[in-house]
Amino acid sequence: MIQVKKLNKSFGRVHVLKDIDLQVNESDVVVLIGASGSGKSTLLRCLNFLEIEDSGEIYIQGQLVDPRKDDLNRVRQQVGMVFQHFNLFPHMNVLENVIEAPVQVKGMAKEEAKKLALSYLEKVGMADRADAYSSQLSGGQKQRVAIARALAMEPRVMLFDEPTSALDPELVGEVLGVMKELAREGMTMVIVTHEMGFAREVGDKVVYLDEGRIVEEGTPEEIFEYPKEERTREFLSKVL
Ligand code: ADP
Ligand code: MG
Numbered sequence: 001m002i003q004v005k006k007l008n009k010s011f012g013r014v015h016v017l018k019d020i021d022l023q024v025n026e027s028d029v030v031v032l033i034g035a036s037g038s039g040k041s042t043l044l045r046c047l048n049f050l051e052i053e054d055s056g057e058i059y060i061q062g063q064l065v066d067p068r069k070d071d072l073n074r075v076r077q078q079v080g081m082v083f084q085h086f087n088l089f090p091h092m093n094v095l096e097n098v099i100e101a102p103v104q105v106k107g108m109a110k111e112e113a114k115k116l117a118l119s120y121l122e123k124v125g126m127a128d129r130a131d132a133y134s135s136q137l138s139g140g141q142k143q144r145v146a147i148a149r150a151l152a153m154e155p156r157v158m159l160f161d162e163p164t165s166a167l168d169p170e171l172v173g174e175v176l177g178v179m180k181e182l183a184r185e186g187m188t189m190v191i192v193t194h195e196m197g198f199a200r201e202v203g204d205k206v207v208y209l210d211e212g213r214i215v216e217e218g219t220p221e222e223i224f225e226y227p228k229e230e231r232t233r234e235f236l237s238k239v240l
Contacts, residue, residue: 140171
């Protein structure tokens with residue numbers, strides 16, 4: 001679904017991603033872990049071309065993407081993203097938030113978009129709040145709407161950047177529950193999270209990043225039970 005080869009990215013003189021190689025197969029859940037500043041968000045942003053790599057190659061569904069030539073809006077439709085801060089449009093209700101991109105970007109008829117939106121709101125357990133505004137929702141509810149909004153574009157892959165980090169602890173579970181359900185249905189996902197229990201339970205592959213490099217990757221069991229690298233062990237001893 002996604003293949004990354006020798007990806008490098010700098011901001012000014014700061015070399016943030018160093019020779020990243022990554023493969024995400026169809027229906028895989030890949031979890032990126034690592035300390036703050038290690039480059040996790042930048043890597044996700046490169047995967048849907050919110051940041052453009054300096055060198056290296058990114059293939060989406062087998063197609064090499066040339067960010068300087070290709071239509072990035074079309075590529076981004078295949079790769080949905082959910083952020084730590086939900087960024088719902090405050091002047092639109094839940095339903096309007098979810099139909100916005102299908103109508104504006106894909107040119108879908110409004111009635112069709114509403115049906116589609118309601119089915120995704122149903123999936124995240126928010127169909128009964130379709131008329132509510134962002135200010136009337138809890139953080140967990142907002143994040144579930146943000147997930148429905150990304151799903152409504154029917155992407156092939158979903159990227160999540162710390163989707164529960166801004167939530168009160170009692171609201172984390174409802175968002176992880178929705179993500180778990182998506183994984184069970186076979187959605188391909190790349191997830192940055194500090195929820196190690198979730199990574200262990202739902203991840204097919206765990207990737208540990210440190211200072212812009214992939215230090216180690218493997219199954220949850222390999223990374224959490226039998227880490228090979230000293231740096232991985234040290235990181236895990238701090239977060240587990
Ligand atoms: P993480 O998500 O793992 O915390 P980030 O990818 O956000 O890490 O950041 C990695 C490094 O890149 C940090 O040193 C950060 O300061 C730097 N960085 C990220 N985005 C930018 C930017 N737009 N401009 C300059 N530096 C940035
Ligand atoms: Mg980050």
